[in-house]
Amino acid sequence: MARDLEAYLRSDVKSTPFCPGCGHGILMNAILRAIDELHLAMDKMLFVSGIGCAAWIPSPNFNADTLHTLHGRAIAFATGAKMFNPELKVVVISGDGDLTSIGGNHLIHAARRDMDMTVICANNMIYGMTGGQVASTTPLGASTATSVEGNIYRPFDLCKLVQAAGASYVARYSVTQVVSLKEAIKKAMSTKGFTFVEVLSPCPTQFGRRNRYDAPTDMLKTLMESCIPVEEVEHLSGEALKDKIVTGEFIHG
Ligand SMILES: Cc1ncc(C[n+]2csc(CCOP(=O)(O)OP(=O)(O)O)c2C)c(N)n1
Numbered sequence: 001m002a003r004d005l006e007a008y009l010r011s012d013v014k015s016t017p018f019c020p021g022c023g024h025g026i027l028m029n030a031i032l033r034a035i036d037e038l039h040l041a042m043d044k045m046l047f048v049s050g051i052g053c054a055a056w057i058p059s060p061n062f063n064a065d066t067l068h069t070l071h072g073r074a075i076a077f078a079t080g081a082k083m084f085n086p087e088l089k090v091v092v093i094s095g096d097g098d099l100t101s102i103g104g105n106h107l108i109h110a111a112r113r114d115m116d117m118t119v120i121c122a123n124n125m126i127y128g129m130t131g132g133q134v135a136s137t138t139p140l141g142a143s144t145a146t147s148v149e150g151n152i153y154r155p156f157d158l159c160k161l162v163q164a165a166g167a168s169y170v171a172r173y174s175v176t177q178v179v180s181l182k183e184a185i186k187k188a189m190s191t192k193g194f195t196f197v198e199v200l201s202p203c204p205t206q207f208g209r210r211n212r213y214d215a216p217t218d219m220l221k222t223l224m225e226s227c228i229p230v231e232e233v234e235h236l237s238g239e240a241l242k243d244k245i246v247t248g249e250f251i252h253g
C-alpha cells in the first residue's frame with residue numbers, strides 16, 4: 001500500500017532542484033521510506049550534507065534538523081554533533097565528489113573510528129552541480145568537462161575503501177534497485193557503528209550528455225544491465241566482469 005510521506009517533508013518546500021532524469025529524487029524517496037518502515041522519529045535525527053546536488057536531498061526538504069555544511073566537511077560536522085549528543089541518529093547524505101574527493105580524508109577516518117553514523121553517498125560519478133568536472137569516482141575513459149579526451153585515472157571502489165578502513169556495514173545499490181536499496185538503508189540505519197551505502201544515481205545533464213547517452217532512460221537501462229549481485233561474482237571470469245558494477249552487501253554488520 002502506498003504511504004503518505006508528506007509528513008517527512010517540510011511543507012514550505014514546493015519543488016526539488018533535481019534535473020529531469022536525475023536519480024537523486026529516487027534516492028530521497030528510498031531514504032524516507034526506510035525511515036518510515038523503521039518508525040524512526042524525525043525529531044531524534046540529524047541529517048548532514050555538504051555541497052552539491054546530492055546535498056539538496058535532506059536540506060531543505062526533510063522535516064527534521066538538517067545541517068547543510070561546507071563542501072567536503074559533512075562528516076566532520078556530523079562527528080561533532082554526534083560527540084555532543086550521542087542520542088542523536090546522525091545520517092550524512094551527500095555526493096561522491098563531496099564525500100570522497102574533497103571529503104575523502106574525513107570519510108576514511110570516520111570509518112576507521114567506526115563513528116556511529118550512517119553515510120549515504122549518491123554516486124553519479126561526476127561533480128554534477130558545478131558543471132561536470134572529473135571526480136575520484138569517474139570511470140576510466142569517461143568524458144567530463146575536465147577530462148574531455150577521457151578520464152585517465154582509475155576510480156575509487158568506495159565500498160572497498162570504507163570496508164578496508166573499518167566500517168561496520170557496507171552496501172552498494174543502484175537507484176534502479178529500489179527495494180534492495182531501501183532495505184540496505186534500513187540495515188545501515190539500524191546497525192551500530194559506521195555504516196555506508198553507496199548509491200549509483202544517474203546524472204543525464206552532466207555525465208550522460210558527455211558520454212553518448214541519448215536520453216536519461218538510456219542511463220537507467222545501462223545501470224540495470226551493468227549491475228550484478230556480489231553473490232554472482234565468484235562464478236564469473238575477468239572478461240564477464242568487464243564494465244560490470246558489483247552490487248549488494250559487502251559487510252553485513
Ligand atoms: C571548498 C570548495 N571547493 C569547491 C567548491 C565547489 N563545489 C561545490 S559542489 C562541488 C562538487 C559536488 O559534486 P558531488 O559531491 O559529486 O555532488 P553532485 O552535484 O554530483 O550531486 C564542487 C566542486 C566549493 N563549494 N567549496
Ligand SMILES: [Mg+2]
Pocket residue numbers: 052095096097122123124125126127128135
Ligand atoms: Mg557527484
